[in-house]
Amino acid sequence: MNNHSHLLLVQELKTYFYTFEGVAKAVDEISFYLDKGETLGLVGESGCGKTVTAMSIMRLIPEPPGRIAHGQILFEGANLLELSMKHMRAIRGKRISMIFQEPMTSLNPVFTVGDQISEMFVLHQNLSKREGWEQAVEMLRTVQIPSPEKRVHEYPHQLSGGMRQRAMIAMALSCNPEILIADEPSTALDVTIQAQIIDLMMQLKEDFDAAIMLITHDLGVIAEIAQRIVVMYAGKVVEEGQTLAIFEEPKHPYTRGLLKSIPKLGERSRYGRQRLQEISGIVPSLYELPPGCSFCPRCPESMAMCQERVPELVDIGEAHRVRCWLY
Amino acid sequence: MDLRPRLTLAMIIYIARRLTQGVVVLLAVSLICFIIFRYAGDPVVTLAGRYATLQEREMVRKAFGLDRPFYIQYTRFIANAAQGNFGKSFVSRVPAFGLIIERFPATVELATSAIFISFVLGVGLGVLVSLKPYALRNRFIMAGSLFNISMPTFLTGILLIMVFAVYLKVLPPFGRGETVTIGFWRTGFLTWSGITHLILPAFTLGMYQLAVLLRLTRAGMREVLTEEYIKTAWAKGLPPMKVIFKHALRNALIPVVTMTGLQFGELIAFSIITETIFQWPGMGNLLLTSIYESDQPVIVTYIMLAALIILSLNIIVDILYAYLNPKIRYD
Ligand SMILES: Nc1ncnc2c1ncn2[C@@H]1O[C@H](COP(=O)(O)OP(=O)(O)O)[C@@H](O)[C@H]1O
Numbered sequence: 001m002n003n004h005s006h007l008l009l010v011q012e013l014k015t016y017f018y019t020f021e022g023v024a025k026a027v028d029e030i031s032f033y034l035d036k037g038e039t040l041g042l043v044g045e046s047g048c049g050k051t052v053t054a055m056s057i058m059r060l061i062p063e064p065p066g067r068i069a070h071g072q073i074l075f076e077g078a079n080l081l082e083l084s085m086k087h088m089r090a091i092r093g094k095r096i097s098m099i100f101q102e103p104m105t106s107l108n109p110v111f112t113v114g115d116q117i118s119e120m121f122v123l124h125q126n127l128s129k130r131e132g133w134e135q136a137v138e139m140l141r142t143v144q145i146p147s148p149e150k151r152v153h154e155y156p157h158q159l160s161g162g163m164r165q166r167a168m169i170a171m172a173l174s175c176n177p178e179i180l181i182a183d184e185p186s187t188a189l190d191v192t193i194q195a196q197i198i199d200l201m202m203q204l205k206e207d208f209d210a211a212i213m214l215i216t217h218d219l220g221v222i223a224e225i226a227q228r229i230v231v232m233y234a235g236k237v238v239e240e241g242q243t244l245a246i247f248e249e250p251k252h253p254y255t256r257g258l259l260k261s262i263p264k265l266g267e268r269s270r271y272g273r274q275r276l277q278e279i280s281g282i283v284p285s286l287y288e289l290p291p292g293c294s295f296c297p298r299c300p301e302s303m304a305m306c307q308e309r310v311p312e313l314v315d316i317g318e319a320h321r322v323r324c325w326l327y
Numbered sequence: 328m329d330l331r332p333r334l335t336l337a338m339i340i341y342i343a344r345r346l347t348q349g350v351v352v353l354l355a356v357s358l359i360c361f362i363i364f365r366y367a368g369d370p371v372v373t374l375a376g377r378y379a380t381l382q383e384r385e386m387v388r389k390a391f392g393l394d395r396p397f398y399i400q401y402t403r404f405i406a407n408a409a410q411g412n413f414g415k416s417f418v419s420r421v422p423a424f425g426l427i428i429e430r431f432p433a434t435v436e437l438a439t440s441a442i443f444i445s446f447v448l449g450v451g452l453g454v455l456v457s458l459k460p461y462a463l464r465n466r467f468i469m470a471g472s473l474f475n476i477s478m479p480t481f482l483t484g485i486l487l488i489m490v491f492a493v494y495l496k497v498l499p500p501f502g503r504g505e506t507v508t509i510g511f512w513r514t515g516f517l518t519w520s521g522i523t524h525l526i527l528p529a530f531t532l533g534m535y536q537l538a539v540l541l542r543l544t545r546a547g548m549r550e551v552l553t554e555e556y557i558k559t560a561w562a563k564g565l566p567p568m569k570v571i572f573k574h575a576l577r578n579a580l581i582p583v584v585t586m587t588g589l590q591f592g593e594l595i596a597f598s599i600i601t602e603t604i605f606q607w608p609g610m611g612n613l614l615l616t617s618i619y620e621s622d623q624p625v626i627v628t629y630i631m632l633a634a635l636i637i638l639s640l641n642i643i644v645d646i647l648y649a650y651l652n653p654k655i656r657y658d
Pocket residue numbers: 017019024026044045046047048049050051052053062065066286
C-alpha cells in the first residue's frame with residue numbers, strides 16, 4: 001500500500017486518557033484511510049471513541065489527561081503528529097476542518113455569526129475584516145440561510161438549531177478544506193432538519209470537492225451517503241468495508257446488531273423506536289474491558305476463545321476487514 | 328457595512344427603565360435623609376442658636392418654612408437637594424455640598440487607581456492561573472489571594488506602610504503629595520509626588536477587590552475553557568492569544584465587569600478606613616470628622632452623593648452587561 005496515495009492515513013493510532021480510575025484506551029490502535037473526495041462513515045455507539053479519533057486528527061486532545069501514545073496520522077504524506085503547533089494551526093480550519101455535535105453550544109454566544117465566520121477569512125486568507133464579512137455573507141448564502149445580509153449581524157441565540165448548524169457548516173467550509181470532519185452533525189436536531197443538513201452537506205461536498213469523514217451512531221444516515229464504513233467498538237475498529245458490502249453482508253455480530261437497529265422509513269415516525277431491535281447490554285466501561293474481545297459479553301455468537309484472546313483484524317474480501325473469531 | 332452592534336430600540340427602552348428605577352430609589356434615600364435631617368434633633372435650635380428666645384425661634388421657624396406641612400417641606404428639600412443645596416455645615420458655616428465636592432477629586436482618584444490596579448492585576452493573574460491551575464506558582468497565587476480576602480483593610484494598610492514607608496523608605500506613608508488644580512478639580516495624577524503618594528493607599532483600597540476579581544476571573548475562565556465553542560475556536564486554527572483573550576475571556580469577563588462596576592461605587596463611597604489610615608484628604612475622611620461633630624448637613628450630603636454614585640454605577644454596569652451579553656441586549 002502506498003502511503004502517499006491516500007489523502008489521510010491513520011496508522012495504529014492510540015489515544016489514551018490517564019485518569020484516577022486508570023488508563024482509558026479511548027482509541028486503541030486504529031488504522032483507516034480517507035481518499036480525496038471520498039465520504040467515509042465512522043460508526044459506533046456512543047462512547048466508543050469516535051470523537052476522540054476526530055480530535056486526535058485535529059490534535060485537540062486535552063493534555064492532560066489525554067495523550068496520543070502511539071501512531072501516525074499522515075495527511076498528504078506528512079505526519080500531523082510531528083508538526084509544530086504553528087504548522088498545525090495552519091492546517092486546522094484551513095485544510096482540515098471540523099463541525100461538532102452540538103450546534104447550540106458550538107458557536108460563541110457573544111459574537112455575531114458574521115464575526116465568527118469572517119474570522120476564518122481574516123486568519124487563513126489574509127482578507128481585511130470588511131472583505132471577510134462580505135465573504136461571510138456569501139457563505140451564509142451558500143448554506144441556504146435566508147436573507148444572509150441580515151443574519152450575518154445576528155447572534156447565535158437568535159438562530160434556530162438547524163440554522164446554527166448551517167452557520168457552522170459555512171464556517172467549516174469557508175476556506176475550502178480538503179477534509180471536513182463532521183462529528184454527529186445532525187444528531188442533536190429534529191428528524192426533518194437532520195435530513196436537510198445531511199442533504200446540504202452532500203451537495204456542498206460536490207461543490208467544494210472535499211472529503212468527508214462523517215461520524216455518527218446512526219447507520220441509516222451513513223447508508224445513503226458514505227462510500228465506505230469503519231465500525232468502531234470500545235476504541236477498536238471491528239469492521240471496515242464498502243458501504244454496499246457491509247449493508248448486504250455485515251460480518252461482525254456488532255455490525256449486524258447496529259443494522260437491525262436502523263428504523264425503516266416511516267416506521268420512525270409511526271411507531272417510534274421501541275419496535276427496533278437494540279443490541280442487548282451496554283457499552284463496557286473502558287476501565288474494565290474484558291480480556292478477550294470487548295464485544296464478547298454482549299455477543300449472541302460468542303465462543304469460548306472470545307473470552308481469552310483479542311481477535312485480529314482479518315481480510316475477508318475485497319477491502320473488507322473484520323475483527324472477529326468467526327472468520 | 329456596519330460592523331459594530333447598534334443601539335436598538337429595545338436597548339433604549341431598557342436604559343430608560345433603569346433610569347426611572349434609579350430616580351425612584353434616589354427619592355427613597357432622600358426621604359430617609361430628610362427624616363433624619365428634620366426630626367433627629369430640632370433644626371430650629373440648630374439654626375437659631377441655643378440661647379435664642381421663644382419669639383426668635385418662632386421667627387426662624389416661619390422664615391425657614393419649618394411650620395409648613397411635611398409634604399411641602401419635603402418638596403422644598405428635594406428642590407434644594409436637586410440644586411446641590413443641603414444647607415450649611417454646622418461646624419464650618421459654609422455650604423455642605425461645597426465641602427464635599429472639594430474633597431471629591433481626592434476620593435475619586437484614589438478609588439479609580441484602586442479599581443484600575445485590581446482589575447488589571449486581578450484579570451491578568453486570573454487568566455494566568457486558569458490556564459495551568461495546578462502549576463506550583465499558580466497555587467501560590469491562589470493561596471495569596473485567599474490570604475488577602477481574609478485580611479482586614481487596616482491591617483493591609485499598616486503592613487504596607489511598615490514595609491514600604493518605614494522599613495524600605497521607598498514610598499511616602501501618608502498624605503496626597505503635591506497636587507495641580509485644573510478648573511475645580513485638584514489632581515494628584517500630574518505630579519511625581521502625587522503619584523508616589525497614591526500607590527500605597529490605592530493598593531490598600533484595591534487589595535480585597537483584586538483578590539475577588541482574580542478568583543472570579545479564574546473560575547469563569549476555567550468554566551468557559553471547557554465550552555464547545557472554545558473547541559470550535561481551536562478547530563478553526565486560531566492562535567492561543569485569540570482563543571484565550573477573544574473567545575474565552577470575553578465570556579468570562581461578563582460577571583467580572585459587573586462586579587468591578589459595583590465595587591467601584593463602593594470604593595468611592597466607603598474608602599473611609601483607607602483614607603483614615605493614610606490621612607488622605609478625601610470624602611471618607613471628612614465624613615468621619617463630621618460624624619464625630621454631628622455635622623448633619625455634611626452627613627446627609629455625603630449619603631445622598633454616595634447613593635447617587637452607587638446608583639449611577641449600577642445603571643452603567645447594567646448597560647455594560649447588556650452590551651457584553653447579547654442575550655440580554657435583545658430580549
Ligand atoms: N477528557 C477526557 N477525559 C477522560 N476520558 C475521556 C475524555 N474524553 C474522552 N474520554 C474517554 O474516551 C471515551 C470515548 O469518548 P468519545 O470519543 O467521546 O466517544 P464517542 O464515540 O461517543 O464520540 C469515553 O468513553 C471516555 O472514557
